Amino acid sequence: MKNMLMGATALAMVGGASYAGGIDRSGQGVNILFEEGNYAQITFSVVNPNVDAQPNETLAAVPIPGATIPAFDVAQSYSDFSLGYKHEVNDKLDIAIIYDNPFGAHVDYGLNGNLLQGGMAEVNTNALTGLLQYQLGNGFSVHGGIRLLEVDGVINNSLGLLDASSDIDFGGVVGVAYEKPEIALRVALTYSSSIAADLSGTRSDNDGSNPAARDLTVDFPESVNLDFQTGVAANTLVFGSIRWVGLSGTDVNTVDGEWVNFEDDVTTYNLGIAQRINDKLSLALRFGYEAPGTRPSNTALSPSTGSRSIGIAGTYQLNETISLSGGITYAKLGDQSFLLNNPLLPPGAGYDYQDSDAIGVGFRIGMRF
Template structure:
């Protein structure tokens, strides 16, 4: 007869790893779009805060001597919330909030990404002195999920639901690295559009086994945009435009797996795929002037993370993870010059009461070396030997429901 690990003895370890499992580096990926809150038993709620600080520095391609580019990665934080409840022993409902995609970069110092003087490439048009290249992108998701458990022992669950998403962005291109695009500025105002998710899960509680695969659809956005392109004045063209931009945030597939190894230890695995090669930001005025997209990627993202969770006492569990993110190609946009990462993380979960628990975790990231390119594919910078760290804390509540 096979070992019975008894799910109750492992409860303190389950989900402890999700705090440290944050901060993807490929494309604009951030939260990893975790849905494991919905897969918990009974009534479950969580609030998660994540902080990430990275050091991304390098050199421009100035001649005869490259100039230093200081740390361009701005620290950022984001939140994730989730609540889930069983309607009966078959149906469950849940609502999740996260901030799935984003970017935060700001150049400084004296290099080819700062406007210091007239740019001779377009007749000495004077840019505001000292302005820097920077970008900020933020998104918000609210997901509703309805699940149904199937089979004689309710081992299978299918789930689906709508997704509401808001996107906004600001980009400034400054410095001679961008040629005639030096001085370009765009503001994309926040607006909301809709997509969906669907998935299937399998569980075997007696060995704490749980596996789930989740698909999230693309979401097509039509967003208000305002642009300024100073160099167009030399071509006697309008230098500003207010209109709309079409942006499609990417689809994704997440696979989440866990199983008990013995009565006090769990093994976990996460795999995520995002086709960033299909994604592009194409502002109308910028595209008219250059026939190029402002941001695009060459490759799709793969993320793999493996972990162990060990229950040390009835109330305390510790966790460890190792991970790999493929990045989205190299060379890559100068607005986010990282080619994936390797990671190692540690975390802990402590049950404050029978229902309430607090978790905390951290992850160290070794970023892949990358060459930064402008939209015409010209390589204008080089970034090497960079790293970062992510910290997270989670408060969770869980209670059993009895429908007998």
């Protein structure tokens, strides 16, 4: 049951809920460590958020000769890709390597010369994590390792255009787990440290003119994952997770000013159930909740706050070696607002983001050796 259901539970987590947590994307999971034997997986997901910006009452009242203030979708679709390989060295020691895209941002407020609009951000990250897991006995194990992070991004707002990238920076991972295989019970607690990414690039005018060199450091947040599962009946598994991300204090600052600032930590809860239908097919259903944060938003990178989501997934076992999994998530994103920092506008002018949602789909190929 364990092997059949793990793929379905993992893919039920994929999708739109990850959009709500600011820049948090992959969830930095380590569940591949608990696959039996030698195992490899490839995962691809696409998230399509819909976040419409509507002018608030103050902004709508601003007279603009010959123009209307438009509503527009600020959120951009994005995709994530991950690879994982787990190797069983012996009955005590396992090793794993994971490549993923743990953080990111894709928002576009339009760059059409309108003083009431303007700005975009695209932030991409690549991470490589190496892990060891050691069995202590009596169901207990410890795991830990190192995470390498590479970052590149472009931010275009009222401060100008910032284009920067990093070399490779380092962070740590450490955790503990307890398993009772006869009832498919597992509880795993994992801490990932923050990573200080040293970036270099240029700051220029919005059109790219007058470039000047800029160096900056961005602290990508620490996090804690609590993952759990247990069998509750024949071929039935209850699973869930709690993820805390220390986003507060994550900012992007240069001598030109503060480009990005997050004030809220983010906690996301998931609870689901998985069922093996037969020897080939298993299905999973998952519900998620993310608590709302500050309103109005303290950064244009978070045009929503909080979420409620539902995800479904299935795994089909082609043969003893290869499994195929697919999942879809729908997330209702919490309302948010954003105040424009523009001296030509009255205080309180800005946009409201309401009735936002996101859909995510994911696919995974797993292979045992």
